[in-house]
Amino acid sequence: MLKGKHIILGVTGSIAAYKAATLTRLLVKEGASVKVVMTPLAKEFITPLTMATLSKSPIMVDFYNPENGDWNSHVDLGLWADLYLIAPASANTIGKMAGGIADNLLLTTYLSAKCPVMVAPAMDLDMYKHPATQRNLKVLQSFGNIIIEPESGELASGLVGKGRMEEPERIVSFITAYFASQVDFKGKKVVVTAGPTYEKIDPVRFIGNYSSGKMGLAIAEELAGRGAEVVLVCGPVNLKTHHPAIRRVDVESAAQMYEVTSREFANSDVAVLSAAVADFTPKEKADHKIKRGKDDLVLELLPTKDIAAELGKMKNASQLLVGFALETNDEEVNALSKMQRKNLDMIVLNSLNDKGAGFGVDTNKVTIMDKAGNRTVYELKTKLEVAKDIVDQIASRL
The missing domain is CATH 3.40.50.1950 (Flavin prenyltransferase-like)
Incomplete structure (x- = not known):
């Protein structure tokens, strides 16, 4: 053995x-x-x-x-x-x-x-x-x-x-x-998204969020360690990848993340969408720094491409699509609704109301649900341990 x-x-x-x-x-x-x-x-x-x-x-x-x-x-x-x-x-x-x-x-x-x-x-x-x-x-x-x-x-x-x-x-x-x-994903290609996206306002300012990318990178490392060919589509984060089976593609905006993710998903077995993608992007992006003025500054925002929903439309019967839901209220109701609307096979829910979960920390507390009605609640763990739990759940559905 x-x-x-x-x-x-x-x-x-x-x-x-x-x-x-x-x-x-x-x-x-x-x-x-x-x-x-x-x-x-x-x-x-x-x-x-x-x-x-x-x-x-x-x-x-x-x-x-x-x-x-x-x-x-x-x-x-x-x-x-x-x-x-x-x-x-x-x-x-x-x-x-x-x-x-x-x-x-x-x-x-x-x-x-x-x-x-x-x-x-x-x-x-x-x-x-x-x-x-x-x-x-x-x-x-x-x-x-x-x-x-x-x-x-x-x-x-x-x-x-x-x-x-x-x-x-x-x-x-x-x-x-x-x-x-460690080899239960051998021969499988998995796309993982991680980190935030930055939507430019001008050359020095952007709309973003507090995502550190730690959860997504931990998932990518766990998958690679278990034999998968991993494509990590990563927003702007200060973290390094280690496993040689991870092919990392760094992006900045939601549009860039959508372009790479949709292209790679076409010939993948699984996609794990753990990135915190911006929902809106400025309609106009100034090519110079916007100066302070006396009047209010009004930004007109347009919705970004919904990566999960678009992949849900693309998905065939042999592919598995895993989404994430970070909620602040009515957590399970909102997560289930997201899973159904976007044709996800599985969703990982975490709540900002749980101490030690969310952005910028080394721990997380998740509930994993699938479209068959299964629901598994986990205690607070390190993100490395949570990554293993998530990958175990994916493996059981392949």
């Missing part, structure tokens, strides 16, 4: 380090290439010789290997890996990861990794329950790291509670399921 996958296994100073031996053996058995990075303290719990034998690869602990004169490059490791699994992850290492501390090879590799990161905590129950540890785990999740929850049971201290590292067999099952889910 993991044939051809490159996995870095990070082992920290925890009594659960003995489980890393079984974990390594199982990963190799599944076909993965495994490189093990250990903290200096981890060597007190399990020997590098054991891990080297099972992984069939030299163990890395220090930046410099005096035996052969080679440097262990954390940058090269970060580029090599398809997954960085830190198991067991001690409270100490989790705290350093959350704080960006890089005082050993395991941590510098973490900061350099461009692949998904999974963290399997292992510690005593009071350490795990401590507010600092819980805060640090939430910080890691906000980075997009995946936490493999520990089990409840008898701990090394003799106490009984949550803190035992998940069993190696279950971790491997989790990893195989994760990689299987």
Whole structure:
């Protein structure tokens, strides 16, 4: 199941380090290439010789290997890996990861990794329950790291509670399921719109909105990570894309966004319209800066092209069209009406009345509805987590 996958296994100073031996053996058995990075303290719990034998690869602990004169490059490791699994992850290492501390090879590799990161905590129950540890785990999740929850049971201290590292067999099952889910969009082309549009008044002024583009870019990254060919039609935002499967087209106005989106949708499987597109644009656009005068300035506005409605007319039976609704009142009624009027298959609703949702923040709280009458309400999550929920819903309808 993991044939051809490159996995870095990070082992920290925890009594659960003995489980890393079984974990390594199982990963190799599944076909993965495994490189093990250990903290200096981890060597007190399990020997590098054991891990080297099972992984069939030299163990890395220090930046410099005096035996052969080679440097262990954390940058090269970060580029090599398809997954960085830190198991067991001690409270100490989790705290350093959350704080960006890089005082050993395991941590510098973490900061350099461009692949998904999974963290399997292992510690005593009071350490795990401590507010600092819980805060640090939430910080890691906000980075997009995946936490493999520990089990409840008898701990090394003799106490009984949550803190035992998940069993190696279950971790491997989790990893195989994760990689299987990452290709569920293979062969699919998806158009995603993101960010605001700017409608020029004159060379220095425009009509716009507060959209940061964070939600749309998170959706694009999630889709690309799961095998899709993604065309991201992006309004003016200060965010970068990372996945090589994303082809980004930057636009400014609603007219430009419509032109690109409608052209790309013609041969796409899915469109996700998360951009906050201006509803109106100035009828006249001054070619010079408008000066202040004594009289009132009156702008005549014309409606912009309704991208969702136009794509709804274009859509064929095999295509899926997903819209967004940001509402301030009568949220569900307005969202359902929008879905029906514009021939959408699914709509993602969020409300400015929900704290932590909307523009400019890293979290969102959504309700997803479809034309079949299904309705799923989600709690407040990071936008990375919300992106996964939205893409999961799309996948279930393809």
